[in-house]
Each structure stands twice: as C-alpha cells, then as structure tokens.
Amino acid sequence: MSAKALKPTEGELEILQVLWDKGEATVREVHEELAKVKDIGYTTALKLLQIMYEKGLVSRDDSAKTHIYKPAVTREKTQKQLVGKMINTLFAGSPGQLVMQALGNHNASKEELDEIQRLLDSLKKPS
Amino acid sequence: MSAKALKPTEGELEILQVLWDKGEATVREVHEELAKVKDIGYTTALKLLQIMYEKGLVSRDDSAKTHIYKPAVTREKTQKQLVGKMINTLFAGSPGQLVMQALGNHNASKEELDEIQRLLDSLKKPS
DNA sequence: TCATTACTACGAATTTTATCGTAATAAATA
DNA sequence: TATTTATTACGATAAAATTCGTAGTAATGA
Numbered sequence: 001m002s003a004k005a006l007k008p009t010e011g012e013l014e015i016l017q018v019l020w021d022k023g024e025a026t027v028r029e030v031h032e033e034l035a036k037v038k039d040i041g042y043t044t045a046l047k048l049l050q051i052m053y054e055k056g057l058v059s060r061d062d063s064a065k066t067h068i069y070k071p072a073v074t075r076e077k078t079q080k081q082l083v084g085k086m087i088n089t090l091f092a093g094s095p096g097q098l099v100m101q102a103l104g105n106h107n108a109s110k111e112e113l114d115e116i117q118r119l120l121d122s123l124k125k126p127s
Numbered sequence: 128m129s130a131k132a133l134k135p136t137e138g139e140l141e142i143l144q145v146l147w148d149k150g151e152a153t154v155r156e157v158h159e160e161l162a163k164v165k166d167i168g169y170t171t172a173l174k175l176l177q178i179m180y181e182k183g184l185v186s187r188d189d190s191a192k193t194h195i196y197k198p199a200v201t202r203e204k205t206q207k208q209l210v211g212k213m214i215n216t217l218f219a220g221s222p223g224q225l226v227m228q229a230l231g232n233h234n235a236s237k238e239e240l241d242e243i244q245r246l247l248d249s250l251k252k253p254s
Numbered sequence: 255t256c257a258t259t260a261c262t263a264c265g266a267a268t269t270t271t272a273t274c275g276t277a278a279t280a281a282a283t284a
Numbered sequence: 285t286a287t288t289t290a291t292t293a294c295g296a297t298a299a300a301a302t303t304c305g306t307a308g309t310a311a312t313g314a
Contacts, residue, residue, distance in 0.1 A: 009301060013216055021219075027261080044303050046262070051301090065261060065310055079217050079228050086213065087233060089140055090206055095229045096239025101210050102222045102229070103246055112223025113251055119230055120247065124240055136271060154291080171273045173292070178271090192280055192291060 007085075008078065012052055015045070016078065019058065019071040026066050134212075135205065139179055142172070143205065146185065146198040153193050 008016060018033045019025055025033075031045040049069055052058045061068040083098070091097040108116070135143060145160045146152055152160075158172040176196055179185045188195045210225070218224040235243070 011302065017216065017219075040302095041304055043262090043305075047264090047303075048301095050263080062262090067262080075217075079225075080232050082213065082217060083225065083228050084233065086209065087229065089144065090202075090209060094235075094239065095233035096235040096243060098206075098210065098229050099226050099235070099239075099243050100246060101206050102214065102225045103243070103250065105207050106211065106214060106222035108221075108223040108226070108250070110251075112221065112226075113247060116223060116226050116230070117247060117251075119227060120240060120244060123230065123235070124244075138272065167272095168274055170275075170292090174273075174294090175271095177293080189292090194292075 006055055006057060006073075007081065008052075008057060008073075011048055012057060013078075015048055015052065016057065016071055016073070016075075019069060020075045024068050024070040026068055028066075030069070133182055133184060133200075134208070135179075135184060135200075138175055139184060140205075142175055142179065143184065143198055143200070143202075146196060147202045151195050151197040153195055155193075157196065 014034060014037075015030055018030050022029065022033075027042070027046045027049055030049065031040070031042050034040050034045055049058060049060075053060055053069070057072055058069045059072045060070070087093060087095050087098050091101075103116075141161060141164075142157055145157050149156065149160075154169070154173045154176055157176065158167070158169050161167050161172055176185060176187075180187055180196070184199055185196045186199045187197070214220060214222050214225050218228075230243075
C-alpha cells in the first residue's frame with residue numbers, strides 16, 4: 001500500500017487524462033487539450049497543475065524554464081480506486097451490478113466482448 | 128429525455144442511497160442512517176434534503192409537520208448517468224475496459240457471474 | 255541592446271459544497 | 285394550560301475546488 005489514496009477532483013481527472021494519453025506534457029499542451037473541450041484560461045490550467053504537483057498527483061521536470069509534467073498516479077490505480085468507490089456508493093457493494101449496467105447500457109465492441117468472455121471464463125473455473 | 132441531468136454531489140448521493148433503500152424517509156430517518164457512517168448534524172442533513180428538493184432530486188410530502196422525502200430520480204438512471212461519465216472520463220470511452228476493471232479487481236459472486244454470462248451471450252448473438 | 259513573447263508564481267476572487275446555529279412554530283406531554 | 289420536545293426555515297460560515305489577473309523573469313528576436 002502506498003501512502004494515501006488521494007482522490008483527484010473532477011478537474012484534476014481531466015488533466016490526468018491528458019497526461020495519461022500523452023505520457024507527459026507542458027502546461028501549454030495540457031491547456032490546449034482542455035481548451036478543445038471547455039473554456040478554460042491558461043493560468044487556470046497552470047494553477048491546477050501546480051496544485052496537483054503539491055498533492056503528489058503529478059511529477060514535473062522543472063530544470064528548464066518550461067516545466068514538463070507527468071502523471072504520478074497510474075490510470076489503472078485511479079480506475080481501481082474510483083470504480084471501487086462507485087461500487088460501494090452506487091451499487092450497494094455489488095461489482096456485478098456495475099458490470100451489468102456498463103454492459104447493458106453502453107456499446108462494447110466485439111473484441112471487448114470476447115475479452116470479457118475470456119476473463120469471465122477464467123473467473124468461473126479458477127485453479 | 129427528461130429535462131436535465133443534474134449530477135448529484137457526493138453528499139447528495141449518500142442521501143439518495145438511503146432514500147432508494149427505504150423508499151421514503153423523514154429527515155430524522157435519513158439523519159440516523161447517515162450518522163451510522165459519519166459524523167453529521169441533524170440540520171446538515173435537513174439542509175441537504177432541502178437543497179435536493181430545490182434541485183428536484185427528491186420530492187416531499189409536507190402536508191404534515193414532519194416532511195416525508197422520496198427520491199425523484201431513480202437509482203438506475205443515476206447509475207447510468209454516472210457510469211457513462213466514468214466511462215468517458217476514466218476509460219477513454221470504452222465500456223469494456225470498465226467492465227474488465229470491475230470484474231478483475233472485485234469479487235463478483237457465482238450468481239452474478241452467471242447473470243453476466245447470460246447478458247454477454249445475448250450481446251454476442253443479437254437476435 | 256531593447257522590445258516582445260512565453261512562462262511561472264502567487265494571491266485573490268468566485269463558485270460550489272458542506273456544515274451548523276438560531277429562531278419560529280407545531281406537537282406532545284406533564 | 286404551561287412546558288418541553290421535535291421539526292422546519294433560514295442565514296451564516298467554513299471548506300473545497302475552480303478561475304483568473306498581475307507581476308516578475310527568462311527567452312527570443314528585431
């Protein structure tokens with residue numbers, strides 16, 4: 001168990017998305033991505049990144065003038081954390097219900113369905 | 128499509144949980160449930176319910192002195208809304224990935240796995 | 255070199271969410 | 285009836301999250 005499970009806020013998640021996708025990015029790059037989707041000022045993005053840095057959600061290389069940010073938490077861990085929380089607060093602790101929801105209401109591709117089938121098989125006959 | 132998709136906050140979700148479970152409840156009942164889990168004052172619960180009422184998240188019968196609150200949004204709709212959002216913001220739009228996460232990291236019961244299998248079958252060979 | 259541009263830092267304002275105290279009143283009860 | 289208790293309404297405060305302006309400075313390039 002690493003130190004603490006710091007829950008990213010909504011805005012922080014948006015930034016993490018960008019960083020996960022790109023691997024690393026400057027404030028400018030992050031801002032450009034966010035600006036595609038929503039109205040947001042440059043310094044707002046900067047400030048958020050700075051706060052995330054203080055919280056340990058991102059790391060950064062500030063050896064050059066233009067700092068380069070990287071995610072300090074993995075997508076997987078964050079997914080696990082938030083999915084777990086959602087199972088508890090919205091699905092009465094039942095992961096199966098969440099799966100049913102996700103499968104039933106959203107379109108998964110053939111490939112994904114096959115992948116799920118394989119996982120399901122391995123879960124059904126453990127060894 | 129009903130009017131708006133008002134996203135409940137964290138605290139509002141906790142209250143909805145109680146209302147969904149009980150069907151309806153007074154402020155006192157809601158407060159008692161919440162108090163089992165966290166420190167919270169009576170008037171805080173009351174205020175939250177009042178705010179939720181203004182937002183249309185709950186309805187209430189205030190014909191008697193003690194008001195009775197009911198959820199005005201269904202668990203299913205709320206689940207759908209929040210799961211959809213999570214798929215977008217955390218799973219790059221891929222419901223399959225969310226399912227993999229939920230199945231892989233959390234223990235689903237045998238019954239749930241079977242149920243998922245049936246759904247999966249129906250998805251794989253559409254009528 | 256001087257002016258312009260690109261950054262970061264920082265503080266402040268705003269917005270959203272959560273929390274609670276107090277007052278008013280209805281209901282219960284002594 | 286008089287007192288206590290239960291309840292709602294309301295406003296104020298606090299806490300958390302978001303947003304942005306301004307200042308300072310490094311880099312760029314005319």
